[in-house]
Amino acid sequence: MIDLHTHTFFSDGDLIPSELVCRAKNAGYYAIALTDHADFSNMDFVIRRITRITDGLRRYYKINVIAGCEITYIPPELISKAVQQARKLGAKIVVVHGESPVEPAVPKGTNRAAILSRCDILAHPGYITEEDVRVAKKNNVLLEITTRNGHRIGNWYVAEFAKKIGAKLVMDTDTHKPEDLFSEKKIKDVLKEAKLTQSDFAEMQKNAKNLIMSF
Template sequence: MIDLHTHTLFSDGELIPSELARRAKEIGYSAIAFTDHADFSNMEFIIKNLLKVVGGLEKYFGLYVFAGVEITHVPPELVADAVKKAYSLGAEIVVVHGESPVEPVKKGTNKAAIEADCDVLAHPGLIEEEDAKLAAKNGVYLEISARSGHSFTNGHVYKMAKKHAAKCVLNTDTHSPHNLIDDQFAKVVLMGAGMDENEVKKTLFNAEELLERLLKRRYDEKNR
């Protein structure tokens, strides 16, 4: 399982990074990203502290670990600045909290996130066709969410992604230990979004592709 959207005690998650990584490893994860909720007020704090632990967790737990943020409820007009700042502070992955059907995210956030070239647009809700087209063009992954509530529109997200050749990834949006899932349940979530077996395999491959992007970015950053 590759899961690139989770939360720790640095926002509204229940676990410190070390415990979250260990629990993920125990159920078969090969990669995890900590992407705590952030805006301009706490972004530096989150990234600085997550970066303190990722190296050690990777070395001693034996899975890839990334420090990132989920830009959350930032006005659409400021999303691009927030994404740019997150990367400048050292975030290894930037997720943007999309227009979920169960939260009052301001309309226009999906488009702003895609235009800002974030890595993943999380739970984009009833994403519009033009935004799905733009995601395909910009290489922004659309999230299929395993989290209750956010998952209500998974079918629509996948329908739009498939129609416009945008790539999807599955993430858990973990806040609690029981939100972590194994490979078998991951396939159930994807099939529930309307995928057949080949489409499930393709979506899981997309996660591997995104992981490769993150590792390359890390390598390039270290060799500057």
């Protein structure tokens, strides 16, 4: 399994990167991206800390570990700058914390700005519009189906538009605690809720794989 959205205790996750990666390996993961919350105050800190350890973890624990970040609550007009800065600092996967029905405080316009910035993944974008989905397809931004409680209520809506328009989806866990990592039951439940199938899951994993093979 590939999971491109997780948090360590460099932001609000419970685990140190080494423990998160070991637990992921144990859960049958092939690859995991460590994508802590970042704004302009801590981006250099979280990305540099994570990139310091990814090669070692990959080598010793035989799992593909990818450094990233999740751009969070940055004003929409500055998201593009933040994405570029994150890439410059060494983030391979840049996720943007999208507009979700359970988090109305996320600045309005975040979904569109993220898609225009050509980030890699727009996370939990439950408030997405049809036009946003069209631009996501054009800009090759993956739209996230999340297993995270709360945010996942928007999944069916994201899935429906993405299917209709042909935009690409990816399933992530947004892990903050060890029990958030992928399990067969969780995947099954989330697929059912979003009216998606096992072959959609395979497609989402393929989209994740293509992304990590591209760098």
